[in-house]
Amino acid sequence: MSFMHTLRTRWQQADSLVCVGLDPEPSKFPARFAADDDAVFHFCRDIVDATAEYVCCFKPQIAHFAALGAESALTRLIAHVHARHPGIPVILDSKRGDIGSTARHYADEAFVRHAADAVTVNPYLGRDSVQPFLDHADKGVVVLCRTSNPGAGDLQDLMVDGRPLYQHVAETVARDWNGHGNCALVVGATWPGQLRDVRAIVGDAVPFLVPGVGAQGGDAAAVVKNARNAEGTGLIVSSSRAVLYASKGDDYAEAAARAARDLRDTLNAHRG
Numbered sequence: 001m002s003f004m005h006t007l008r009t010r011w012q013q014a015d016s017l018v019c020v021g022l023d024p025e026p027s028k029f030p031a032r033f034a035a036d037d038d039a040v041f042h043f044c045r046d047i048v049d050a051t052a053e054y055v056c057c058f059k060p061q062i063a064h065f066a067a068l069g070a071e072s073a074l075t076r077l078i079a080h081v082h083a084r085h086p087g088i089p090v091i092l093d094s095k096r097g098d099i100g101s102t103a104r105h106y107a108d109e110a111f112v113r114h115a116a117d118a119v120t121v122n123p124y125l126g127r128d129s130v131q132p133f134l135d136h137a138d139k140g141v142v143v144l145c146r147t148s149n150p151g152a153g154d155l156q157d158l159m160v161d162g163r164p165l166y167q168h169v170a171e172t173v174a175r176d177w178n179g180h181g182n183c184a185l186v187v188g189a190t191w192p193g194q195l196r197d198v199r200a201i202v203g204d205a206v207p208f209l210v211p212g213v214g215a216q217g218g219d220a221a222a223v224v225k226n227a228r229n230a231e232g233t234g235l236i237v238s239s240s241r242a243v244l245y246a247s248k249g250d251d252y253a254e255a256a257a258r259a260a261r262d263l264r265d266t267l268n269a270h271r272g
Ligand SMILES: O=c1ccn([C@@H]2O[C@H](COP(=O)(O)O)[C@@H](O)[C@H]2O)c(=O)[nH]1
Pocket: 021, 023, 061, 093, 146, 147, 148, 149, 186, 187, 188, 211, 212, 213, 214, 215, 216, 238, 239, 240, 241, 242
């Protein structure tokens, strides 16, 4: 089943727009992991198992694994999601972007090595740099559009032909790059006005990955009000630290589950 089909099915079956981000930082793990040689995998696995019923997706961020030399834990974690929680797609957040001959290897990294269902990509090298990802018609290609960070506007808001650059990215992806219907866009929760503008440009068919609620302070209610589609879906609202590190005690998994459930309920209260 394709990423888009799995995602749409999961939105309905789980009644959730929540994505739990998997950003392991061992210094924030509960003390019980201190002597565990495979702590990254075990901690993330526990979070996955505790929160699965409340999510539409999981989103591991590759730098958090690579910086620790823990790529094997990432591969095993994605395999664990697929084996124990079939029907929950995994978006590998790697924000890749390079010339086509190299991008092919990045696509293999995401879809072959790690067996992710979707990947985040940087569009600024242009169509040929994204093509190796787009060619995987059953996989999701999640293109950075208006990111959640404070400096997002430095380049993404530059005016080009009378409109900010991020709006050109949105239009180009929806009109030209989405031939297989496998594209989504990253738009930060910290920018409700831009969420509304991008939804108006791309219509209902293109999902948004929306990081920035929780630790970055984005307003979950405003995300839903501004960017849901006509079905009340179309959103993958991602939270990492606020879920992963909801408690540093032995109740870390229960606390993560509560945080994911509360985010689901907040989002659902505004879906209409
Ligand atoms: O615009 C973007 C794109 C990606 N991210 C990633 O999402 C998570 C956010 O973590 P929180 O702890 O929920 O703040 C992180 O992996 C980022 O690399 C983003 O924040 N903004």
